[in-house]
Amino acid sequence: MENIVEKxxxxxxxxxxxxxxxxxxxxxxxxxIAIGYLAVSFSLGIAARNAGLTPLQSFLASFLCNASAGxxxxxxxxAEGASYLEIAIVTFIANARYLLMSCALSQRMExxxxxxxxxxxxxxVTDELFGIAIARPGQLNPYYMYGAICISIPCxxxxxxxxxxxxxxxxxxxxxxxSVALYGMFLAVIIPPSRKSKVLAGLVAVCFFASYVASVxxxxxxxxSGTRTILLTLILSAAAALFFPIKENKEExxxx
Numbered sequence: 001m002e003n004i005v006e007k008x009x010x011x012x013x014x015x016x017x018x019x020x021x022x023x024x025x026x027x028x029x030x031x032x033i034a035i036g037y038l039a040v041s042f043s044l045g046i047a048a049r050n051a052g053l054t055p056l057q058s059f060l061a062s063f064l065c066n067a068s069a070g071x072x073x074x075x076x077x078x079a080e081g082a083s084y085l086e087i088a089i090v091t092f093i094a095n096a097r098y099l100l101m102s103c104a105l106s107q108r109m110e111x112x113x114x115x116x117x118x119x120x121x122x123x124x125v126t127d128e129l130f131g132i133a134i135a136r137p138g139q140l141n142p143y144y145m146y147g148a149i150c151i152s153i154p155c156x157x158x159x160x161x162x163x164x165x166x167x168x169x170x171x172x173x174x175x176x177x178x179s180v181a182l183y184g185m186f187l188a189v190i191i192p193p194s195r196k197s198k199v200l201a202g203l204v205a206v207c208f209f210a211s212y213v214a215s216v217x218x219x220x221x222x223x224x225s226g227t228r229t230i231l232l233t234l235i236l237s238a239a240a241a242l243f244f245p246i247k248e249n250k251e252e253x254x255x256x
Contacts, residue, residue, distance in 0.1 A: 019143040026147020033128045033148065034155035041156045044071050045163015051079035055164040062160035066124050066153050070095040071160075097229045101130040108133070108140040117142040124149045135193055199244050207236055 041062055048058040053075070065071055073094040077087045102125050109118070121142055129148050133140055194201040214220040214228045223231075 019141065022141035022144040023147040026144040026149075027151050028147075029132045030129075030148035030151040033132070034152045036128070037152055037156040038159040040068060041159030042163040042166070044068060044075070045160040046166065047072055047075045047079075047163075048160060049164040049166075051075045053078070053164060055161045058164035059157045059161035063153065063157040065091065065095075066126055066156050067095050067098070093227070096227075097233065098125050098130075100230060100233050101125050101127075105130065105133060105140065109142070110139045113142065121145045124153055126152075128152075131190070203236070203240055203244075207232070210236060 044062065045055075045058050048061065048071075053061065061071060061074070065074070070091045073090045074087055077090050082090070102122050105121065105125065106118070109121075124145075129145065129152065132148060133145055136144065190204055194204050210232055211228070214232060220228055220231070
């Protein structure tokens with residue numbers, strides 16, 4: 001009788017263990033992101049305060065829309081007295097690049113993953129979370145994303161609320177300096193895989209150069225940063241897939 005009871009427990013434990021490990025790894029990798037978010041979102045809180053939002057409203061805005069460009073565009077629109085429709089359109093355009101990231105992540109998910117998990121992951125696809133998720137080898141365990149989200153999004157929302165509380169007490173230039181932490185985190189995401197692949201290292205260099213050219217060359221320089229990101233992502237990723245295709249692993253083909 002005891003053996004019959006122990007077998008289901010052992011099976012449950014074997015199923016939970018990988019998810020628990022992935023969740024813990026997500027929290028570990030999300031800690032530096034959370035620290036950067038806490039600092040960067042502080043400046044968003046100041047923008048929210050200038051738009052007339054309370055600290056609670058600022059917290060909810062960041063909790064439901066974890067995107068700096070989208071939130072800043074939304075807060076600016078609110079300050080100018082824009083309509084709900086105008087705010088929705090501006091926010092959608094500013095955040096449109098996340099559609100591409102979501103498509104890329106969907107290719108890394110295990111087959112048969114439920115819609116519920118897909119929606120939860122899609123709830124908080126950001127540049128930084130996408131970077132650490134796409135850099136992981138193999139299929140993406142959704143619990144890894146949950147761990148990173150659980151540690152990062154509260155800091156993003158809390159930083160916005162603190163910025164709204166502080167108002168204009170701190171100089172905006174000083175607050176903007178905190179964003180340097182995110183650039184260091186981006187380097188930590190792209191450098192390790194670039195050292196393993198000369199092709200990837202070259203593509204990263206080309207991306208940096210193309211991004212700079214697009215920011216100074218008209219008419220691309222007149223477009224929003226989100227629009228430039230979408231165009232460059234489509235062009236460069238298509239070129240990389242055409243000239244440097246990734247060969248499928250024979251073992252994975254056999255398993256399929």
